[in-house]
Amino acid sequence: MKWMARRAALRALCTGAWMAAALSPAAAQPADMQPSAEKGRQLYGSFCARCHGLNMVTPGSAFFDLRTITADQQERFERSVNQGLRAMPAWGGILKPGDVQSLWLYVMAGR
Ligand code: HEC
Numbered sequence: 501m502k503w504m505a506r507r508a509a510l511r512a513l514c515t516g517a518w519m520a521a522a523l524s525p526a527a528a529q530p531a532d533m534q535p536s537a538e539k540g541r542q543l544y545g546s547f548c549a550r551c552h553g554l555n556m557v558t559p560g561s562a563f564f565d566l567r568t569i570t571a572d573q574q575e576r577f578e579r580s581v582n583q584g585l586r587a588m589p590a591w592g593g594i595l596k597p598g599d600v601q602s603l604w605l606y607v608m609a610g611r
Contacts, residue, residue, distance in 0.1 A: 517583070520586075533596075533597075533598055533599045534598070534599035534604055535602040535604075535605060536605060537602070537604040537605040537606045537608075537609040537610075538606075539599075540599075540601075540602035540603045540604070540605050540606025540607070540609075541604075541606045541610075543595070543599055543602055543603055543606070544556075544603060544606055544607075546597075547591065547594070548566075551563050551588075552564070552565075552566050555610065556607065556610050562587075564588070566607050566610075567610070569607060570609060574604055577600075577603075577604055577607070578600050578604065581600050581603065582600060583593075583596075
């Protein structure tokens with residue numbers, strides 16, 4: 501009889517763990533939606549490198565040097581990337597949700 505109670509307790513524990521996993525933010529987003537510096541690196545290569553240079557080394561002075569942006573300028577970064585700035589196109593309609601954060605992580609990691 502004791503083993504049955506133990507098994508029920510175990511099952512309740514498992515269900516609880518499963519629900520906690522399902523409710524955690526990591527599980528709410530599929531793995532490929534999680535912003536990451538690695539994803540940002542790929543996005544950068546596709547969308548940004550042709551102006552801002554490979555590995556963020558600007559080919560000339562016409563383009564903003566992304567290596568000069570500092571950790572406290574995330575808001576400015578996201579605004580400029582989403583809405584564009586003068587000669588810089590707006591990316592808000594092209595990038596997927598989370599992509600700007602991935603790019604930000606890449607820019608911060610690459611400095
Ligand atoms: C067509 C060329 C071009 C592409 C592609 C481009 N940029 Fe830019 N970007 C510029 C130029 C030009 C500026 C300088 C704008 C100015 O200050 O007049 C700039 C400026 C910026 C700035 C600084 C904005 C500020 O607040 O001063 C950021 C951040 C930036 N770009 C990020 C990106 C990211 C991230 C991508 C890729 C998604 C990207 N850019 C793609 C041309 C480009």
